[in-house]
Amino acid sequence: MRIQDLDIACIGFGPANLALAVQLHKYLDNKQNHQYKVRFLEQKNEFSWHPNMLLEGSDVQIHYLKDLVTLVDPCSYFSFVNYLKRSGRLLQFMNLKTSFPCRIEYNDYLCWAASHFTDWVEYNSKVTGIHFVEKKGKADQIYIEYTDNKEQKGIYARNVVIAAGQEPYVPQVFQSCVSNRIIHTSNFLSWLEKLPKTDFSQKVVIIGSGQSAAEVFNTLIDKYPQAKVINLMRRFGYAPADESCFNNEVFNPEFVDYFYNLPENKRSIILNNFQLTNYSAVDVDLIQTIYRKLYELKVQHQESKFYIQPHTKVVNFNIVDDGCLLEVEEIFTEVRSKIFCNYIILATGYCSTSVIQKLLKPMDAYLLKDNKDRIKVKRDYSIETTSNMRAGIYALGYAEETHGLTETLISLLPVRSAQVLESIFRRMSAANLEYYEELV
Ligand SMILES: Cc1cc2nc3c(=O)[nH]c(=O)nc-3n(C[C@H](O)[C@H](O)[C@H](O)COP(=O)(O)OP(=O)(O)OC[C@H]3O[C@@H](n4cnc5c(N)ncnc54)[C@H](O)[C@@H]3O)c2cc1C
Known part of the structure; x- marks a missing residue:
């Protein structure tokens, strides 16, 4: 096996993949699992969350308990409440009597969480393409091309999680x-x-x-x-x-299941009805x-x-x-x-389709598309490919049409991360034996 072969390569280190890192940290803390090799590739030179819109007086639009981890692990070290405690502001935050921290503070929270993962993240690394590595008609690996300070590099991985955000529209x-x-x-x-x-x-x-x-x-x-x-x-x-309490339940995890199982024409009615929530x-x-x-x-x-x-x-x-x-x-x-x-x-918003299309272009022939030529994202966030492609490609933030309005938001990051990791580990344990037999 090549030295740089990874079990999981993650593209982008914004809040989505940071939440995944938090879940992975818990999983890899378990001694049985610590052999897994993981890497995050991030084009920026340090962590930041929409730095050009950290405006004085602006707030986040989610409850502070919908942080990187609390929904799945309320006792986690990486919770917003623990960040407040460690920053010496827990009591003052309570006195603010708000559930919505200011954006400058939320960025600081995310930077604090990200600072724990410097060993896993390669900053200044812009991914330019993702390729399946096909051997004897099957592909158990993915090759990820990236530039690191203008130097062309590449790594192999068995699973890729793409959370590269959106582009300005x-x-x-x-x-x-x-x-x-x-x-x-x-x-x-x-x-x-x-x-x-x-x-x-x-x-x-x-x-x-x-x-x-x-x-x-x-x-x-x-x-x-x-x-x-x-x-x-x-x-x-x-x-x-629309921040009303009943409508806010469209951001609940159960709603994603309900939404995903509806036919496309019904899903688009719902998306339309709830536009003003986002x-x-x-x-x-x-x-x-x-x-x-x-x-x-x-x-x-x-x-x-x-x-x-x-x-x-x-x-x-x-x-x-x-x-x-x-x-x-x-x-x-x-x-x-x-x-x-x-x-x-x-102030015309963002577009996500172009981001994922550019990254996946080299493997276009292996991707299954819907009737609008869009990639198909399964419930576990893996992308549908031809059956001989056995490596896992996961896309976070690119499936609003099938997974609902939370897709591009922070609300369900911990829940989604846990679902993705569960799927990756299931995939790896099923493929493990066969994979290592073929490599030796
Ligand atoms: C101003 C603003 C405020 C917002 N406020 C809220 C809010 O209050 N609540 C909420 O729920 N949502 C909010 N959002 C929505 C926003 O999408 C989420 O907050 C969050 O940023 C999504 O995280 P992400 O990791 O998916 O994407 P991003 O935050 O965009 O992170 C993607 C990361 O991938 C990196 N990247 C991109 N391409 C590559 C590449 N080729 N190679 C390597 N790295 C790459 C980027 O540099 C970036 O760091 C806001 C959005 C904006 C623009």
Whole structure:
């Protein structure tokens, strides 16, 4: 066996694979299991959680007990409560009387948890492709290509867990143009920090109406008071996020089973019905905060500096000398107008399909697809392949259509990690004998 052969290789070290590391840690602590070889490949040079959106005053949108581990192991060392205790803030946190920690603190919690796994993680390692290693018509191994500080490398593994997150979604109208005047919210803080002081009276257009759009708008009102900022949106106003207790049960583990077993047309009705629990919706308290700030500006006759332009879509766009020229249309009256701005901030969300497609491209011929040409993810998060491919490939965060709204979220990370590991260990013990016989 090659020295670098792994039992489990994990691609990406964000919250999803960090939760998996926490479960693995418990499993490998057991002396019988400690021989398993595991590695995480992460393209960034250190752990961070959406660093460009760690905005002052922003909160996480899940209860703090839905952390990396509590749902499956409430006594774990890696719980949020233990992190608070060790940070000396447990009592102060209680005094906040909130279930939703601020995002800066949640990132700190995740970084603290990640700091325990430095031996398992190779940072600066960007995976570029995943290949089946076929021998005599069967494949028990996967070859993972990656670049480590521009050096091309590769490792072999019997199982791969892909949790590489999503890519910023850029609407078609902006796709043909790369310009430092167009910023996605995933780069927001870096952009804000680099903005020259002389630019502090510029005109900014935010496009979108979800949580990120509202947070960026709110931040610019506070940090950029000399500017003129317009939030363009298709909606009439920010829609309040549905945090109601009955509907929140769509994020329960049992709901994933129920949802997975429904026919596709029924699943899409449910996804549609529950959109406002996650998409294009904003926390009610943030909506009220922004409304109040805009009202105060109105009192001071400053309402033309920061405002929302509803029912508006962008139909055309050009880069001009010192900025961008947008042609926009009122969706219902169909009246068109032009807006000049120095910067456009796209609060247009993320897309996961392109991420997994790029990684799996080299093994496309072995993947079974659904009628929309999408990879098929089984209930245990393994990807369906042709039957001679016996190595396990697991995808976390790419199956909202079949596994429901929790797929891209933090809510069920520990439960999902436990299910994936159970499946991997079952697969390995079934294949073990045959696998080692063939290798020697
Ligand atoms: C601003 C913001 C706030 C959010 N807040 C919440 C919230 O409050 N509650 C909630 O439930 N969800 C929230 N989400 C949803 C979010 O998807 C989850 O919080 C979480 O980040 C998902 O974890 P992940 O590990 O699947 O993906 P990610 O966090 O995106 O992590 C993926 C990791 O994979 C790495 N990677 C990508 N490609 C490669 C490659 N080719 N090779 C190696 N490494 C790679 C990336 O660098 C990254 O570190 C938020 C999302 C955003 C953008």
